[in-house]
Amino acid sequence: MKHFTNTIECLGNGAPHTKEAAAFDAFFKKMGNNPNLHFVRVFITFDLSHKTEKLQDNIYFMMSQYQELLSDEVRLAMSLARSLGQYQKKLHIDTANPEADDRLYTQAHYGTLFKNLNAYAHYDEAYALLNTRLTRNNIKLETKGKIALDVGCGGGRYTLALKKLGFEKVYGVDYSSMNIDTAGLRAKKIRNVFFKKADAHALPFKNNMFDFVFCNGVLHHSHSIRDGVKEIVRVMKPNGYGWLYLINKPGGIHWDTVELLRRVMRPVQPEYARNTLRLLGVPENRIFFILDHIMVPINILSSSNEIERMIKENNITDFKRLERGADTDMIEKLWKLKKTGNDDKEMIWKYGSGEHRYYFRKS
Structure with missing residues (x-):
């Protein structure tokens, strides 16, 4: 993707969850673009999306719950990454093309x-x-x-x-x-x-x-x-x-989550993301709503x-x-x-x- 909008509001506006969001973002930056850990990226995308949505089902939820959720997801990602480490040499996964045309990427x-x-x-x-x-x-x-x-x-x-x-x-x-x-x-x-x-x-x-x-x-x-x-x-x-x-x-925690996960999923091919979610038993309609905004280069x-x-x-x-x-x-x-x-x-x-x-x- 030649052009990639990169706006995570909560990292720069003194939000209650700025610290936890920054730690989440930093963890995946440190992970690098290792394709053998793409499963971790997809699983966390599914898990955080689902749990954020469930959290918002209760209109009286507390921001501290979302802060805790972000921290929990980092710990889960660390555990998954360690578990997958032993299989890295056996895995081969195509990575996303950073130079792909934005419109063609979005079309596909x-x-x-x-x-x-x-x-x-x-x-x-x-x-x-x-x-x-x-x-x-x-x-x-x-x-x-x-x-x-x-x-x-x-x-x-x-x-x-x-x-x-x-x-x-x-x-x-x-x-x-x-x-x-x-x-x-x-x-x-x-x-x-x-x-x-x-x-x-x-x-x-x-x-x-x-x-x-x-x-x-x-x-x-x-x-x-x-x-x-x-x-x-x-x-x-x-x-x-x-x-x-x-x-x-402002977008609230829904769009903070989407923007954090867009950065998490940037190295991952959409086809790999869809296939992984299917293997996890996620229905096609849920795959649509999870990946809708996350896998596009431009999201303003x-x-x-x-x-x-x-x-x-x-x-x-x-x-x-x-x-x-x-x-x-x-x-x-x-x-x-x-x-x-x-x-x-x-x-x-x-x-x-x-x-x-x-x-x-x-x-």
Whole structure:
């Protein structure tokens, strides 16, 4: 990967867990790029991801629990590394190519992940998540006779969700040929759903074409969020609506964990990571959610001010940041905490600002 975003917020902002995060990061730096210890990297990625998620299931968890978890993971990694040492001469593992093209690397990563998702993740889950997020934020989409675009559609799961919501026609674009092939197969029996290989920064559509443009978790993996936002607005019709989801900064322990593990997993080939997780008995859908952001070269966290500045640059004045989400969303957990009147001074370290989902109208 020629370009690798490398932002671990908790290492430089005086967070309660800065010391433990630094020790975790230092341990894996010291391990070096020894391919015979890649199993340790993958196992710790699985274990820390899973335990962090479980920790956050309790909205009243303590930051001291996360600090202890980071220290426990270092001790576990040390034990695993010692145990594997005796087998090093018998192991041969390919390492990741640090000079690989960023976009091709990301295409291959997501192409494989989306291809392996089951039907529930492609159809029902995506529709349920989107419908919940719309309903809880009092957004009623006008879909009858309308045309929608899904920018960075991946395997097409949200493209199909948009069709199920009632749009007359839905287009999905993605830079990965593998994703487009997967999406086409998934939607072959559904009318008026079209997929096209295209760059989110150079959409192959005329100005003012779509009633609704949906871009969900895509541009934070690109070299320019700003250029992507500009393209989204360009293809929206006047009085059309847009949806934009970007990673939040501050990110809380979820994104601290992701960023720590991105550095841990940088020397590891995605295929090796996927195969190892399968050997550990991890279901394909869980593999998707574990490796989603961890195995990509670019993973940009943005503040609400940064995002709103980019939206305003395109003469958008009618927009709102969504205050609620699905049950699994951090923004929903924050909403529930605020409803209880809980004055948790550690909230910003635990959950960050919650997901940045914006809904906006082009005048």
